[in-house]
Amino acid sequence: xxxxxxxxxxxxxxxxxxxxxxxxxxxxxxxxxxxxxxxxxxxxxxxxxxxxxxxxxxxxxxxxxxxxxxxxxxxxxxxxxxxxxxxxxxxxxxxxxxxxxxxxxxxxxxxxxxxxxxxxxxxxxxxxxxxxxxxxxxxxxxxxxxxxxxxxxxxxxxxxxxxxxxxxxxxxxxxxxxxxxxxxxxxxxxxxxxxxxxxxxxxxxxxxxxxxxxxxxxxxxxxxxxxxxxxxxxxxxxxxxxxxxxxxxxxxxxxxxxxxxxxxxxxxxxxxxxxxxxxxxxxxxxxxxxxxxxxxxxxxxxxxxxxxxxxxxxxxxxxxxxxxxxxxxxxxxxxxxxxxxxxxxxxxxxxxxxxxxxxxxxxxxxxxxxxxxxxxxxxxxxxxxxxxxxxxxxxxxxxxxxxxxxxxxxxxxxxxxxxxxxxxxxxxxxxxxxxxxxxxxxxxxxxxxxxxxxxxxxxxxxxxxxxxxxxxxxxxxxxxxxxxxxxxxxxxxxxxxxxxxxxxxxxxx
Numbered sequence: 001x002x003x004x005x006x007x008x009x010x011x012x013x014x015x016x017x018x019x020x021x022x023x024x025x026x027x028x029x030x031x032x033x034x035x036x037x038x039x040x041x042x043x044x045x046x047x048x049x050x051x052x053x054x055x056x057x058x059x060x061x062x063x064x065x066x067x068x069x070x071x072x073x074x075x076x077x078x079x080x081x082x083x084x085x086x087x088x089x090x091x092x093x094x095x096x097x098x099x100x101x102x103x104x105x106x107x108x109x110x111x112x113x114x115x116x117x118x119x120x121x122x123x124x125x126x127x128x129x130x131x132x133x134x135x136x137x138x139x140x141x142x143x144x145x146x147x148x149x150x151x152x153x154x155x156x157x158x159x160x161x162x163x164x165x166x167x168x169x170x171x172x173x174x175x176x177x178x179x180x181x182x183x184x185x186x187x188x189x190x191x192x193x194x195x196x197x198x199x200x201x202x203x204x205x206x207x208x209x210x211x212x213x214x215x216x217x218x219x220x221x222x223x224x225x226x227x228x229x230x231x232x233x234x235x236x237x238x239x240x241x242x243x244x245x246x247x248x249x250x251x252x253x254x255x256x257x258x259x260x261x262x263x264x265x266x267x268x269x270x271x272x273x274x275x276x277x278x279x280x281x282x283x284x285x286x287x288x289x290x291x292x293x294x295x296x297x298x299x300x301x302x303x304x305x306x307x308x309x310x311x312x313x314x315x316x317x318x319x320x321x322x323x324x325x326x327x328x329x330x331x332x333x334x335x336x337x338x339x340x341x342x343x344x345x346x347x348x349x350x351x352x353x354x355x356x357x358x359x360x361x362x363x364x365x366x367x368x369x370x371x372x373x374x375x376x377x378x379x380x381x382x383x384x385x386x387x388x389x390x391x392x393x394x395x396x397x398x399x400x401x402x403x404x405x406x407x408x409x410x411x412x413x414x415x416x417x418x419x420x421x422x423x424x425x426x427x428x429x430x431x432x433x434x435x436x437x438x439x440x441x442x443x444x445x446x447x448x449x450x451x452x453x454x455x456x457x458x459x460x461x462x463x464x465x466x467x468x469x470x471x472x473x474x475x476x477x478x479x480x481x482x483x484x485x486x487x488x489x490x491x492x493x494x495x496x497x498x499x500x501x502x503x504x505x506x507x508x509x
Contacts, residue, residue: 132149145169175203195218199221224246323352
């Protein structure tokens with residue numbers, strides 16, 4: 001009897017090992033999707049068993065895995081593809097610009113004008129430079145809804161868009177753990193990103209919730225960073241938030257350039273990853289909570305900031321509302337922050353600092369109110385303040401500005417002195433003119449605050465095997481896809497200057 005039982009158990013083990021071996025030997029097929037899918041429900045085989053399918057054959061309930069360095073679990077090139085209720089698990093590593101610019105090693109990768117639609121997905125990555133979902137190239141569109149994305153290692157964002165791609169997301173839960181791993185991110189060549197609803201959180205150094213070298217719009221969402229800025233905008237790009245609850249806790253520096261912390265950073269790195277020009281940040285309704293440092297910091301770029309009925313809270317009593325100043329990027333002497341800020345129906349509390357190489361035009365209207373001071377030490381750049389439509393300014397310290405437009409009852413001196421172009425302001429109506437907002441254009445290259453390892457080359461990796469999975473799509477004309485819309489760099493996103501390292505704060509990439 002014991003011998004019979006032993007024989008039955010041995011047979012069961014042999015059958016089990018054979019089934020595992022058969023699963024492991026399953027090959028990928030299809031030229032538009034790669035990776036190995038494992039059905040958890042057994043609906044491809046007999047009841048209670050698991051069977052393997054290629055990513056192109058994946059059905060609801062399947063799991064697609066990929067562990068190849070540089071590879072993808074799902075890759076869609078130039079075709080329409082739909083996935084629903086599929087789990088994606090990506091391990092394996094990559095490095096440098098092949099991953100950041102061209103999508104190598106992303107769990108889900110769309111390119112070549114593909115239209116990829118996904119819903120009810122669960123996407124997990126655990127590898128360096130392993131982004132969750134990547135859209136590359138003009139004409140490429142990724143639509144993802146009601147899904148969860150988690151990344152665990154460095155340089156691994158949730159949603160990634162480059163080369164003029166399009167990303168449309170709705171009701172996602174994204175959680176990134178690594179450094180330089182924004183939940184919503186873009187890189188060279190940018191594109192268009194639209195996000196509605198959902199929860200987006202980061203916990204790594206240099207990992208804002210949004211890092212933008214694209215045009216990014218987010219509505220009705222909750223966003224939180226626990227170690228980095230909430231939002232970073234680089235160069236001639238934009239972030240627009242509507243009815244968003246944003247909490248930023250910038251507790252760890254990712255670069256030695258700025259000596260302070262902030263919730264929203266707008267700058268130009270001069271790395272070549274973002275066109276030079278006016279950057280923009282807009283926020284309508286919602287809440288902006290800053291837990292350390294300043295609310296806004298603008299450096300080495302021209303920027304427009306639009307605020308409309310946002311509930312703004314700075315929990316750092318030593319933090320200020322806006323700092324426009326040089327911080328190491330760009331050419332010394334012309335690398336300040338040149339800002340136009342528009343506030344409508346907006347309550348603002350906090351001081352403003354504009355250094356000697358920076359400038360500010362500050363427009364308050366539609367019953368906006370501001371309590372704060374400007375350049376208390378009497379030093380700094382040009383500042384114009386305009387108060388219209390019932391807007392008011394209550395001083396909290398002596399302030400120094402260049403020009404002022406206001407009604408007779410717009411300013412409450414509150415026991416302090418206001419100096420306009422060197423002359424003390426006496427209560428009454430004032431008519432001034434805006435100051436010149438100069439471009440920071442410079443041919444001088446610089447480092448990008450992207451959190452890449454110290455000493456890592458910014459150029460495209462060399463020595464990659466020909467046709468390696470995950471590299472930039474082959475067989476394309478040299479200039480096909482990847483060019484930005486009008487006014488952006490043309491052609492396939494170029495490599496960064498050879499030997500350029502990117503330590504610092506991209507919070508990202």
